[in-house]
Amino acid sequence: MRTSIATVSLSGSLTEKLTAAARAGFDGVEIFENDLLASPLTPEEVRARCADLGLSIDLYQPMRDIEAVPADEFERNLRRAEHKFRLMERLGADTVLVCSSVSPLALDDDALAASQLRRLAERAHDAGIRVAYEALAWGRHVSTYDHAWRIVEAADHPALGTCLDSFHILARGSDPKGVEDIPGGKIFFLQLADAPLMAMDVLQWSRHYRCFPGQGGLDVAGLVGHVLRTGYDGPLSLEVFNDVFRQAEAGPTAVDALRSLLVLQEDAGVSAPPAPVVPTGIAFAELVTPDVEPVTELLEALGFARTARHRSKPVDLWQQGGARVLLNTGPAARRDGTRLAAVGLESPDPAGAAQRAEALLAPVLPRRRAPGDVELDAVAAPDGTELFFCATDRPGLPSWTSDFEAVEHRPPTGGLLHVDHLALTQPWHQFDEAALFHRSVLGLAAQESVDVADPYGLLRSRAVANDDGSVRIALGVGPAPTADEAGRAQHIAFATGDLVAAARRFRDAGGRLLPVPANYYDDLAAKYALPDADLEAYRELGILYDRDAGGAFRHCYTETVGRVFLELVQRDPGHRGYGAQNAPVRLAAQHGRRPVG
Numbered sequence: 001m002r003t004s005i006a007t008v009s010l011s012g013s014l015t016e017k018l019t020a021a022a023r024a025g026f027d028g029v030e031i032f033e034n035d036l037l038a039s040p041l042t043p044e045e046v047r048a049r050c051a052d053l054g055l056s057i058d059l060y061q062p063m064r065d066i067e068a069v070p071a072d073e074f075e076r077n078l079r080r081a082e083h084k085f086r087l088m089e090r091l092g093a094d095t096v097l098v099c100s101s102v103s104p105l106a107l108d109d110d111a112l113a114a115s116q117l118r119r120l121a122e123r124a125h126d127a128g129i130r131v132a133y134e135a136l137a138w139g140r141h142v143s144t145y146d147h148a149w150r151i152v153e154a155a156d157h158p159a160l161g162t163c164l165d166s167f168h169i170l171a172r173g174s175d176p177k178g179v180e181d182i183p184g185g186k187i188f189f190l191q192l193a194d195a196p197l198m199a200m201d202v203l204q205w206s207r208h209y210r211c212f213p214g215q216g217g218l219d220v221a222g223l224v225g226h227v228l229r230t231g232y233d234g235p236l237s238l239e240v241f242n243d244v245f246r247q248a249e250a251g252p253t254a255v256d257a258l259r260s261l262l263v264l265q266e267d268a269g270v271s272a273p274p275a276p277v278v279p280t281g282i283a284f285a286e287l288v289t290p291d292v293e294p295v296t297e298l299l300e301a302l303g304f305a306r307t308a309r310h311r312s313k314p315v316d317l318w319q320q321g322g323a324r325v326l327l328n329t330g331p332a333a334r335r336d337g338t339r340l341a342a343v344g345l346e347s348p349d350p351a352g353a354a355q356r357a358e359a360l361l362a363p364v365l366p367r368r369r370a371p372g373d374v375e376l377d378a379v380a381a382p383d384g385t386e387l388f389f390c391a392t393d394r395p396g397l398p399s400w401t402s403d404f405e406a407v408e409h410r411p412p413t414g415g416l417l418h419v420d421h422l423a424l425t426q427p428w429h430q431f432d433e434a435a436l437f438h439r440s441v442l443g444l445a446a447q448e449s450v451d452v453a454d455p456y457g458l459l460r461s462r463a464v465a466n467d468d469g470s471v472r473i474a475l476g477v478g479p480a481p482t483a484d485e486a487g488r489a490q491h492i493a494f495a496t497g498d499l500v501a502a503a504r505r506f507r508d509a510g511g512r513l514l515p516v517p518a519n520y521y522d523d524l525a526a527k528y529a530l531p532d533a534d535l536e537a538y539r540e541l542g543i544l545y546d547r548d549a550g551g552a553f554r555h556c557y558t559e560t561v562g563r564v565f566l567e568l569v570q571r572d573p574g575h576r577g578y579g580a581q582n583a584p585v586r587l588a589a590q591h592g593r594r595p596v597g
């Protein structure tokens with residue numbers, strides 16, 4: 001279907017918005033009046049710019065406070081509308097949005113609303129324009145889509161139809177099934193937005209928290225299904241008012257937006273991109289570091305062994321059980337400091353996973369980095385983390401390990417089994433985008449997002465995982481664009497069957513665990529009836545404890561190197577969490593310590 005986006009959804013000047021929409025691949029735009037008023041371009045120039053960019057102008061919006069007013073007021077409104085119709089002719093836009101009145105002058109009189117909208121439609125018709133009447137959820141007398149439709153039906157003019165907006169419909173809790181009672185030809189326009197579920201005033205909710213479909217908690221795909229069953233064949237158009245997107249760069253936001261529409265069309269059953277190929281494990285986590293010594297010391301104290309070296313690049317493979325860490329000391333490392341730069345995802349079908357990613361607009365990375373390297377499918381996540389779809393020593397598929405040459409090593413010793421989870425901190429303006437990306441591109445399921453108090457702000461965290469928990473990624477976002485190191489830190493968590501033993505071994509090998517205040521253990525003793533010996537060991541080692549219906553979660557942390565720290569985890573098989581309850585204590589402890597390296 002044709003895709004469109006309202007200019008209000010993107011940041012920047014009108015020109016920047018149009019360019020971003022076109023580059024992302026949208027077919028058209030809704031021109032938001034304020035964007036035009038603030039633009040130095042004439043309407044003719046905007047029209048030409050859109051034509052150059054291959055964008056149609058699908059809607060001009062909004063006209064406000066038109067209908068159900070006293071006669072003299074309505075005459076003034078008609079005059080105002082005539083001006084806008086002439087402007088639309090210059091723009092080459094043929095559909096105008098009229099939102100239900102919020103004016104104190106508006107009367108609760110449907111017959112009056114219908115007759116005045118009919119007169120407006122007659123004038124519009126003469127100008128070759130169609131009027132799409134939309135119920136704002138906070139409209140003074142008309143606030144539901146079915147009410148707006150009854151008025152349109154009563155007005156009965158070919159140039160008058162309705163505009164449906166998923167936010168207004170779903171935020172009001174209207175039954176969307178009734179949409180199917182509207183003839184598709186009378187639905188002149190369809191605007192789409194999602195929103196996180198919040199208990200707040202609907203106007204504030206709409207103006208500040210709308211997000212792209214799939215990023216919030218509304219069933220936008222279900223609504224689209226109802227609309228399509230009417231025979232509606234106009235564009236799917238995004239209209240998102242959002243405080244974060246207003247500030248974020250328009251280019252990436254537009255790509256994010258189009259991805260949401262691609263996923264929405266898949267969910268609504270109108271398109272079938274290559275199916276998701278859900279990863280079945282973490283093949284490796286790659287750290288880049290300019291400062292190899294502290295990282296090596298950490299890995300050695302944890303019992304990792306350096307088992308192999310890349311044939312052509314300064315990359316070492318460190319291994320212990322099924323946990324593999326690549327340590328990259330190449331040029332990128334000197335640029336950005338120690339960070340988690342890439343993740344190898346064990347994939348049942350690496351090429352299929354890459355096709356899915358590409359269809360959903362993920363930037364595809366070169367398959368072969370250097371002559372002689374194994375060809376690997378890889379894409380970039382929104383935060384720049386490289387995701388490799390790969391196979392580890394599986395028959396019939398090239399293994400990424402073939403690029404590595406074994407080196408002599410002592411056996412690994414630390415009792416670590418595999419990667420329990422990865423925690424990737426997202427740029428502050430890309431949190432919702434990241435969750436949608438990991439869910440849709442990788443086929444992972446997202447848990448609810450949780451708020452975590454940091455001493456200097458609030459962090460949000462949302463985990464995505466596959467069914468058996470062999471891939472778990474915690475996406476976090478810092479409190480502000482300028483979050484300090486603790487707020488921006490990433491980590492790798494390794495699973496062990498015996499955390500107390502693993503932590504002791506690490507400490508005895510010279511590793512430093514993040515100390516946890518005694519107050520925490522007093523509280524833990526009050527909360528859970530833990531055996532004294534366990535509590536003593538936890539206190540001694542800085543082990544944190546959490547429990548849900550599925551069992552216990554014990555974890556502790558190493559010190560931080562650059563942006564990265566490591567976590568040791570002992571997870572009961574049924575536990576689904578990540579120790580969010582303990583995160584404030586961990587963050588406070590980390591703020592008190594400067595990272596090494």
Ligand SMILES: O=C(O)c1ccc(O)c(O)c1
Pocket residue numbers: 061062097099134136165191206207239
């Ligand atoms: O918030 C508003 O005023 C507004 C304007 C136009 C729309 O289409 C809408 O959904 C909301």
Ligand SMILES: [Mg+2]
Pocket residue numbers: 134165191239
């Ligand atoms: Mg709208």
